[in-house]
Amino acid sequence: MSKETIEVCRETIINHEKVKSARQNLPAKSEIDNLSDTFKILGDPTRLKIVIALAWEELCVCDIATVVNLSVSAVSHQLRLLRNMRLVKFRKEGKMVYYSLDDEHIENIIQLAQIHVREFSR
Amino acid sequence: MSKETIEVCRETIINHEKVKSARQNLPAKSEIDNLSDTFKILGDPTRLKIVIALAWEELCVCDIATVVNLSVSAVSHQLRLLRNMRLVKFRKEGKMVYYSLDDEHIENIIQLAQIHVREFSR
DNA sequence: TTGATATTTGAACAAACATTCAAATATATT
DNA sequence: AATATATTTGAATGTTTGTTCAAATATCAA
Numbered sequence: 001m002s003k004e005t006i007e008v009c010r011e012t013i014i015n016h017e018k019v020k021s022a023r024q025n026l027p028a029k030s031e032i033d034n035l036s037d038t039f040k041i042l043g044d045p046t047r048l049k050i051v052i053a054l055a056w057e058e059l060c061v062c063d064i065a066t067v068v069n070l071s072v073s074a075v076s077h078q079l080r081l082l083r084n085m086r087l088v089k090f091r092k093e094g095k096m097v098y099y100s101l102d103d104e105h106i107e108n109i110i111q112l113a114q115i116h117v118r119e120f121s122r
Numbered sequence: 123m124s125k126e127t128i129e130v131c132r133e134t135i136i137n138h139e140k141v142k143s144a145r146q147n148l149p150a151k152s153e154i155d156n157l158s159d160t161f162k163i164l165g166d167p168t169r170l171k172i173v174i175a176l177a178w179e180e181l182c183v184c185d186i187a188t189v190v191n192l193s194v195s196a197v198s199h200q201l202r203l204l205r206n207m208r209l210v211k212f213r214k215e216g217k218m219v220y221y222s223l224d225d226e227h228i229e230n231i232i233q234l235a236q237i238h239v240r241e242f243s244r
Numbered sequence: 245t246t247g248a249t250a251t252t253t254g255a256a257c258a259a260a261c262a263t264t265c266a267a268a269t270a271t272a273t274t
Numbered sequence: 275a276a277t278a279t280a281t282t283t284g285a286a287t288g289t290t291t292g293t294t295c296a297a298a299t300a301t302c303a304a
Binding site for chain 1: 249250261262263264265266270271272
């Protein structure tokens with residue numbers, strides 16, 4: 001755990017000042033990890049589709065599976081990941097489980113990313 | 123290529139209307155792929171650190187390596203991915219190659235994600 | 245031209261990942 | 275109780291990914 005603070009100088013440093021301030025401005029490891037985990041969750045087409053679909057309205061698992069054109073099992077595995085990262089929440093109604101978004105920010109993040117990718121004619 | 127439009131009904135559909143509108147509201151496959159590729163790039167702690175460091179000022183490869191505490195080679199591989207996704211640009215100055223951010227939106231996306239992850243006390 | 249330095253590249257490898265399949269839960273219906 | 279349906283779970287599998295190492299480029303300096 002305390003290894004985090006050990007700094008090994010492996011390479012030539014060209015500009016000590018810039019390196020020092022860059023290191024200081026970098027968020028803590030835990031925040032970097034939370035951030036990159038959040039992006040990683042959105043970094044898969046299946047999960048992204050699920051999130052975007054749920055941004056409109058809640059859906060049950062088998063309807064989500066139909067929307068993303070995958071097996072219920074595959075979707076359920078992905079929903080577990082989305083649940084773990086607190087991106088979606090669910091409510092049970094008899095046999096059915098209805099999922100919906102758990103976070104307002106995620107929609108904004110996706111919208112911002114859409115503006116970004118639309119600027120390229122790839 | 124044209125397989126994209128084929129729809130196979132693998133599972134019980136609970137609510138046809140919701141599934142239909144969810145499918146219609148979903149962005150095209152190419153946009154979903156561009157979006158998830160962008161998030162995937164940010165979904166790795168090393169690359170995220172590089173992007174955040176470059177948000178402050180341009181850095182050469184060996185300084186980036188020191189900042190993220192990795193080998194120059196590992197960093198160069200990641201810079202190639204960031205270059206391919208047009209997230210960073212570079213300029214050569216003699217032996218040195220200086221990298222900087224190529225996109226204004228990315229900083230905003232990261233800031234929004236920071237607001238998101240800071241709301242949890244994980 | 246020779247040696248030194250900064251960066252890139254390709255192969256290799258272990259770790260992480262997405263999906264499938266089969267089996268297990270959980271709830272509702274008869 | 276027995277059956278059917280909706281969902282979850284665990285193991286297995288092929289693929290992708292991040293880093294390392296060694297070698298290749300590229301530029302500078304002597």
